[in-house]
Each structure stands twice: as structure tokens, then as C-alpha cells.
Amino acid sequence: MLFGRRPPYPTASERAHRHPTDWRNISEQRALLSPQSTAQCHHRYRTRGPSAGPDVHSSSPTPGPRRLHPRESLVPGETLNKVPLALGMTARVYGYLLEHTREPQVLRQLREATAAVSGAHMQVTPEQGALLGLLVELIGARRVVEVGVFTGYSSSAMAMALPPDGKLVALDRDERPLELARRFWQLAGVADKVELRVGPALESLEQLLERDGPGSYDMAFIDADKRSYDQYYEFMLKLVRPGGLIAIDNTLFYGRVVEPEANDKAAIALHQLNVKLLEDQRVSIGMLPIGDGMTLCRRR
């Protein structure tokens, strides 16, 4: 999911201190997303005044799709549902989607543990995790490479779907969240499938290409610094075999790709990549409105 900026709303640990029950488990998420509680929340927002935080409905009496800044939150204290809501899905429908998404207990626990970590909003959503696992199964992937591990949700989801002799090479440059990732790879029983390489991803990808050779991976997932996505994509086109899959996260980027502001370099980079992918005959593509957009590319 999103990389980088710290949200202006309270951090997860601050929220946990103030609201100890926030996002503790999925049934609470569902309760929070019920039509009644959503209406209460919207009412609270509308009546709290400008100093109380972002009033996401102030510009229109009828909530509709709007460009939501990643640091805004529709539900105070929430880290999970703002992305699909930002793309125009209603809280009620997203609640239903979550209710019908399989999330293994260990991944739910990882999401709960991540809520206390700075940057928790960067984690992929449960339905993205489920999709990534399904894709691993669908293409019969045995070797996967991921750029952007954070606390390990997407890597765990994919590694859990790999066969026992499967392997996932996980790349990240920041040691801090990786402690949690390592712990949850153990808990999920996939630690022996994961090879972690810490350092700038472009360097690691260069090393992988040299060590493993072209076409040596079945699937890649790109979810790191947005301005390098094009370079990651070009590397993945070398590393992934013909017929293999490259999944690129954030391709709708909260809707900001539609009319990127001049100083929004990440949105501009993602828009330029989307334009390139549209014409790129090296791949077949499918762009999905899941999370904040995920494009699937099958290498031809």
C-alpha cells in the first residue's frame, strides 16, 4: 500500500492508547462499518466543527467519490478501510466485502500488531492479501519476488500460498518493521520459504538477476517507493518468466493519478507508468480497483 508519509491523524499507538478497542479484530471492524455506526460517524464528523479533524462530507450533502488525501481518514482511528472508500466504495459495501474475505488468523494478528507501528496505513488490505495468495495458487508459482515488505502482510499471504518447496525473496531497505515480519513468518510457518534481503531494492534486484538469471521467477509484487516503480517493473520483466505475473500496487493511488498535482511526484510517476503499461506489448494487463489500485501484468 502507501509508502512514506506519516499520517497527520494520531498514530496507531496513540489511537490504541485513546481507543483501546480500535481495530482489535475483524468483528469490531464490521461493527464499525455497519450502516448505523457509519451514519453516526458521519454525523459526528459533520457536527464536530473544523478543528475536530477532516470533515470529509462538508463539500457535498451526498457523500460520493472524491479525491481523498492518503493522510485523511473517513473513520477516526481507522487504518484499514480508507483506501477502498477513497475510490468511492461505500463503507457498507466494503464492510460486506471484508465480511466475505478469508483472512487467516495469523494475518489478522499481524494486522493488529501492525496497527501499533508507524506507517501502518502502508499495509495491503485483507482482500489484497487474499487476492495475492489466490494468484500464487492460480499460476502455480514456486518462486516469487516482492519489493516492499514492511511488517510482512503481503509476503506472508503469498508465502502461505506457495507449495512447501516454494520460495519468496523479500526485499526492503528498512530494518525496523522487518522484526515484526520475521516474527510473523515464523508464526505463519513460512519462515523457511522466505529469503529476506535488506538494502535498496534496485541493488538487490540487480544481485538477484545476476545470481538467479533472467526468467527465474514466476511472480513479482511491487509495493515500495512509487517513483521507482518503473525501474522495478523493468527489472521484473527480466526476472519473471514468460507467462509469469507482475502485480503492481497503488496504481490508482487514492485517485490522485487522475489529475496529479504538479508537485505530487509519486502520483505523476504512477500515472506515467499506467500510460506506459497501456501500450506495453510485452505484457497483457488487468487493472483492478482493489486496495488503492493493483495492476496485474502477465509477461508475454
Ligand SMILES: C[S@@+](CC[C@H](N)C(=O)[O-])C[C@H]1O[C@@H](n2cnc3c(N)ncnc32)[C@H](O)[C@@H]1O
Ligand atoms: C507500502 S510498504 C510495503 C507494504 C507491504 N507490502 C505490506 O503488505 O505490508 C513499502 C515498503 O517499501 C520499503 N521501501 C521503500 N523504498 C525502498 C527502496 N528503495 N528499497 C527497498 N525498500 C524500500 C519501505 O521500507 C516499506 O517497508
